[in-house]
Amino acid sequence: xxxKPHLDExxxxxxxxxxxxxxxxxxxxxxxxxxxxxxxLKRALEHDDADAFAKTAHSFKGSCINIGAPRLGxxxxxxxxxxxxxxxxxxxxxxxxxxxxFRTVSEMLGELLVR
Amino acid sequence: xxxxSLRVLIADDSGTDRLILKRLLKRIGxxxxxxADGIEAVAIFQREQPDIVLLDALMPQMDGxxxxxxxxxxxxxxxxxxxxxxSLSEAEDLARCLEAGGDDFLTKPYNRVIIEAKIHAFGRMQxxxxxxxxxxxxxxxxxxxxxxxxxxxxxxxxxVAHTGCLDAPNIRxxxxxxxxxxxxxxxxxxxxxxxxxxxLGDFTGHGLPAAIGAMPVAEIFYGMASKGFGAADILxxxxxxxxxxxxxxRFCCGAMAEADFKLGQLKVWxxxxxxxxxIGSQGEPVACSSRFLPLGILPPERFDSSMETLQARDGDYxxxxxxxxxxxxxxxxxxxGEAGVRRTFRERRExxxxxxxLLEGVEAFSEGARESDDLTLFCLEVSGDTGLAALxxxxxxxxxxxxxxxxCDYEIREQTLGEFSPxxxxxxxxxxxxxxxxxxGEIYTLLSEIYNNALEHGILALPSEWxxxxxxxxxxxxxxxxxxxxxxxxxxxxxxxxxRKPWGGQLRVICEDSGPGFDFSRHxxxxxxxxxxxxPRYAGRGLFLLKRLTKDITFHxxxxxxxxxxxxxxxxxxxxxxxxxxxxxxxx
Numbered sequence: 001x002x003x004k005p006h007l008d009e010x011x012x013x014x015x016x017x018x019x020x021x022x023x024x025x026x027x028x029x030x031x032x033x034x035x036x037x038x039x040x041l042k043r044a045l046e047h048d049d050a051d052a053f054a055k056t057a058h059s060f061k062g063s064c065i066n067i068g069a070p071r072l073g074x075x076x077x078x079x080x081x082x083x084x085x086x087x088x089x090x091x092x093x094x095x096x097x098x099x100x101x102f103r104t105v106s107e108m109l110g111e112l113l114v115r
Numbered sequence: 116x117x118x119x120s121l122r123v124l125i126a127d128d129s130g131t132d133r134l135i136l137k138r139l140l141k142r143i144g145x146x147x148x149x150x151a152d153g154i155e156a157v158a159i160f161q162r163e164q165p166d167i168v169l170l171d172a173l174m175p176q177m178d179g180x181x182x183x184x185x186x187x188x189x190x191x192x193x194x195x196x197x198x199x200x201x202s203l204s205e206a207e208d209l210a211r212c213l214e215a216g217g218d219d220f221l222t223k224p225y226n227r228v229i230i231e232a233k234i235h236a237f238g239r240m241q242x243x244x245x246x247x248x249x250x251x252x253x254x255x256x257x258x259x260x261x262x263x264x265x266x267x268x269x270x271x272x273x274x275v276a277h278t279g280c281l282d283a284p285n286i287r288x289x290x291x292x293x294x295x296x297x298x299x300x301x302x303x304x305x306x307x308x309x310x311x312x313x314x315l316g317d318f319t320g321h322g323l324p325a326a327i328g329a330m331p332v333a334e335i336f337y338g339m340a341s342k343g344f345g346a347a348d349i350l351x352x353x354x355x356x357x358x359x360x361x362x363x364x365r366f367c368c369g370a371m372a373e374a375d376f377k378l379g380q381l382k383v384w385x386x387x388x389x390x391x392x393x394i395g396s397q398g399e400p401v402a403c404s405s406r407f408l409p410l411g412i413l414p415p416e417r418f419d420s421s422m423e424t425l426q427a428r429d430g431d432y433x434x435x436x437x438x439x440x441x442x443x444x445x446x447x448x449x450x451x452g453e454a455g456v457r458r459t460f461r462e463r464r465e466x467x468x469x470x471x472x473l474l475e476g477v478e479a480f481s482e483g484a485r486e487s488d489d490l491t492l493f494c495l496e497v498s499g500d501t502g503l504a505a506l507x508x509x510x511x512x513x514x515x516x517x518x519x520x521x522x523c524d525y526e527i528r529e530q531t532l533g534e535f536s537p538x539x540x541x542x543x544x545x546x547x548x549x550x551x552x553x554x555x556g557e558i559y560t561l562l563s564e565i566y567n568n569a570l571e572h573g574i575l576a577l578p579s580e581w582x583x584x585x586x587x588x589x590x591x592x593x594x595x596x597x598x599x600x601x602x603x604x605x606x607x608x609x610x611x612x613x614x615r616k617p618w619g620g621q622l623r624v625i626c627e628d629s630g631p632g633f634d635f636s637r638h639x640x641x642x643x644x645x646x647x648x649x650x651p652r653y654a655g656r657g658l659f660l661l662k663r664l665t666k667d668i669t670f671h672x673x674x675x676x677x678x679x680x681x682x683x684x685x686x687x688x689x690x691x692x693x694x695x696x697x698x699x700x701x702x703x
Contacts, residue, residue, distance in 0.1 A: 011224065018227060019138050026138075030131040055173055062171075062202040063131040065224045 004070040006101070007108050011068030027109050030067050034060065034102055038095070041079065045091050053091065054083025072101045121238050122163065124148040126156035126182065127171040127200055135225055136169065136200070143231050153177025157185045165195070167237055169221070172201045172212055180215040187216040194244040196237035265296060268326060276333035279303045280311065285496040287470045297489035298325030298367075299437050302333060304340035307542065307559030310376060312340045312349070315493055316369040316410070317388060317437040328367060328411070331356050342539045342546075343559045346373035346382055350410070350420040357411030366411040370435050373422065376498060378582075381433060382422035386410055389441050390453060392434040392460070393425055394469045400460050401425065424592045426585055427497040432469050439490035440473075443481040451480050470494035517549045519615040528606035532570060533599030538563055541609060548613055550620050550683050557664050558622070558681070564657050565626045565677055566607065571595060573630035573675055574605045605629040619685040621666075625678045632673030 016023045037060040044053040061076035079094045127133045137147045150156035154177045172179040199212040199220040298318035318325040339349045368387030387409035390402040443451040459476035571577045575598045581587035610625040667680040
């Protein structure tokens with residue numbers, strides 16, 4: 001679906017440099033934020049709220065880009081576009097893709113912290 | 116924290132993004148405030164007054180666009196840079212951020228270098244704006260302060276200069292209310308003998324430096340005028356004072372006029388002002404150009420206050436003006452000038468008032484051009500009946516104090532006769548008696564009448580009938596000057612003697628001169644002799660005036676010693692002595 005990498009190693013290295021001892025907090029914040037966003041996407045889909053779906057996807061996309069998770073950001077963009085076009089027919093599949101990619105990213109970030 | 120440190124408010128619903136941004140800003144020394152949505156952002160902004168706001172465009176509750184509008188409204192005159200944080204990439208969406216009041220945007224992912232550069236640039240812009248605002252406020256405050264000071268200075272000046280007798284019925288003038296700050300001054304004072312003194316001055320420069328010199332001039336003018344000093348003496352004093360207090364290059368162009376309405380005589384002096392004009396009902400207007408340097412330039416020994424004497428009839432007008440009038444321009448930038456003044460007088464209708472004609476003339480000329488305020492125009496109508504009390508009689512609080520039994524001898528002699536008038540000094544001595552103070556006009560008239568008779572007729576032997584023709588009039592004053600220069604060892608001796616009387620007091624004045632005297636026994640008014648039109652002394656109104664004012668007048672010796680007795684009565688209510696003011700006026 002996308003050939004972007006799961007993690008942007010270079011961006012993460014710079015973040016690590018900037019955040020210093022707060023890097024771990026940042027990663028934890030990102031992970032818990034993302035869980036909330038995924039839950040919010042599911043809620044919006046349940047309520048068939050395309051606008052909320054688009055906005056949540058948009059914000060999610062922002063943090064993914066900032067943290068250095070470009071593939072997940074790309075998936076969020078797809079979700080945002082679906083919400084904007086008010087067509088949530090494929091939204092289920094999109095959320096599944098996001099959840100799957102999020103698991104991968106979380107694991108990789110976890111490894112990064114252990115290292 | 117450094118001086119460049121700013122308080123930055125970050126409003127973003129994403130904790131991740133807030134964390135990164137906060138870290139980036141703290142690293143470069145800024146203080147960070149955080150909000151998770153628009154409503155919180157507005158509240159924190161109001162409470163904390165941050166320097167810069169970073170706003171996420173899309174947020175729950177209140178989005179960034181709306182928060183931006185609130186924040187802009189709350190910041191008032193302060194410049195608070197507003198930067199949108201966005202992962203929007205559509206040009207239209209970015210433009211909307213700026214329309215909502217944003218000053219710039221930062222796109223995600225954040226780039227450390229760009230963020231630092233932008234925050235730094237906005238901080239610099241903000242400091243510049245603050246400096247400008249502060250300076251603008253300071254200039255505004257200073258200006259306000261200056262205006263207040265000018266108003267106060269004007270009030271103080273008005274108390275010193277007051278209006279004198281500028282409201283007399285035979286005076287018309289035009290002056291800007293704050294003309295003092297253009298350097299223009301206009302004073303008019305009645306003289307103790309019923310005449311009038313007018314001074315029009317134009318100080319170099321504008322504002323306070325121009326106004327400051329006006330204070331002592333006003334003091335000198337009104338002080339000396341009320342003591343009976345003539346124009347020439349007052350000019351000398353003003354010149355001396357200004358020469359001492361004004362810095363080099365500062366001076367006062369001025370003109371002085373001394374009017375004797377009874378004699379129909381105007382003495383004028385012009386040092387640097389435009390031509391003065393005497394406009395009669397018949398004949399051509401007479402111009403008196405400046406013949407002297409302005410006041411405050413020459414040292415006292417080189418200053419010349421010779422007055423030019425003009426004969427004027429009842430109904431003639433004397434016009435004086437500052438160069439503001441001549442410098443009025445028309446649409447083409449041409450000056451009104453002295454040519455404009457002459458043209459106006461030439462075209463004036465016979466019945467028209469020259470003051471009105473000149474003001475209308477200059478207004479018509481400069482129509483459409485910018486109204487300039489630094490124009491002072493003065494007009495005096497020569498009129499035997501000025502409707503003025505000779506001098507405003509000031510109430511004296513020490514009505515009963517002062518000397519009552521005294522004697523004073525005073526003699527002036529030789530060339531001093533031509534250089535100095537003893538009248539102000541003698542008047543001053545008499546004015547120490549409270550009962551005489553309210554009668555200064557009469558006392559001055561008495562003293563000046565006998566003094567001038569002693570000098571002009573007794574010593575200089577000038578024939579008074581010369582004064583009856585215009586040619587003789589000029590001859591008389593020219594001859595007076597000439598003879599005074601070679602006066603020799605003559606003298607005039609005054610002896611003043613005041614005593615208390617049951618009804619008030621009595622002033623006896625003996626005036627003796629060193630002249631040959633005259634045969635008073637054959638004088639038409641004094642003795643029973645035949646009436647001679649060419650009687651050499653006390654011709655005409657002078658003697659009648661003396662007889663009317665005094666209890667007794669006698670001549671002694673060979674006619675060169677005259678003695679007058681002047682009685683004054685205490686008013687009925689003793690406590691009101693000297694306070695002859697209108698009770699209606701006092702109530703105000």
